[in-house]
Amino acid sequence: MKDNMIKHTPHNIAKVDSGALVDALHLYKPADMMEQQSLEQTLAFLRECKKVGLNPFCRTTLRGHVTASAVVFDSDKTHCLMLHHKKLDKWLFPGGHCDGEPDVHAAALREVLEETGVTVAVSKNVPFDVDAHFIPERGDEPRHIHYDICFLAQAPRDAVVISDESNDVRWIALDNVINFTQSQRIKRLLKKINGEIGNERGTENQG
Numbered sequence: 001m002k003d004n005m006i007k008h009t010p011h012n013i014a015k016v017d018s019g020a021l022v023d024a025l026h027l028y029k030p031a032d033m034m035e036q037q038s039l040e041q042t043l044a045f046l047r048e049c050k051k052v053g054l055n056p057f058c059r060t061t062l063r064g065h066v067t068a069s070a071v072v073f074d075s076d077k078t079h080c081l082m083l084h085h086k087k088l089d090k091w092l093f094p095g096g097h098c099d100g101e102p103d104v105h106a107a108a109l110r111e112v113l114e115e116t117g118v119t120v121a122v123s124k125n126v127p128f129d130v131d132a133h134f135i136p137e138r139g140d141e142p143r144h145i146h147y148d149i150c151f152l153a154q155a156p157r158d159a160v161v162i163s164d165e166s167n168d169v170r171w172i173a174l175d176n177v178i179n180f181t182q183s184q185r186i187k188r189l190l191k192k193i194n195g196e197i198g199n200e201r202g203t204e205n206q207g
Helices: 019-027 033-052 104-116 174-179 184-206
Strands: 064-073 079-085 090-092 095-097 129-135 144-154 166-173
Touching: 019 033, 033 064, 033 129, 033 144, 033 184, 064 104, 064 184, 079 104, 079 174, 095 104, 104 144, 104 166, 129 184, 144 184, 166 174, 174 184
Parallel strands: 064 144
Antiparallel strands: 064 079, 064 095, 079 090, 079 166, 129 144
């Protein structure tokens, strides 16, 4: 299947309102050129799905679909939650499919709980990062794109639960994350996290 094709199936042909996400993405300011390209690709995908009447949040839209993830750090802002994904064999932040849910923020928090057993205490309902990336072909599933929307969240550093989809789940010190992955996206996220924490601590010191 060509990468620019959208596959119609009975499950993904539906009227779904992606307006809230589109509005949020129009207000979003990407950190670099790579993220700018991901933002443009995601908005183009959402426009195309609306035009042809497909659900962009459903995994049966085989060309690609919107996914949700979260960077979750602890109350001390020294550790973040990561998992080692079985199928992808990579350390990632928690996240996954929206399963048709247009509220991407809610989907991200659900995925954190399902994949790690951790309940988010505080989160920001605005995108923290946007990334469009290919997922390799596996079995009957063709190569496709995940248009991932990441949110920033905070939770107590509680015990974790390892789901069937992961080999491991850990709270990892922020300055040690780079030893677990060389992902350019995660490097970008780490810069954002450090900037966010620095801004918060600066505000606290002023208070």
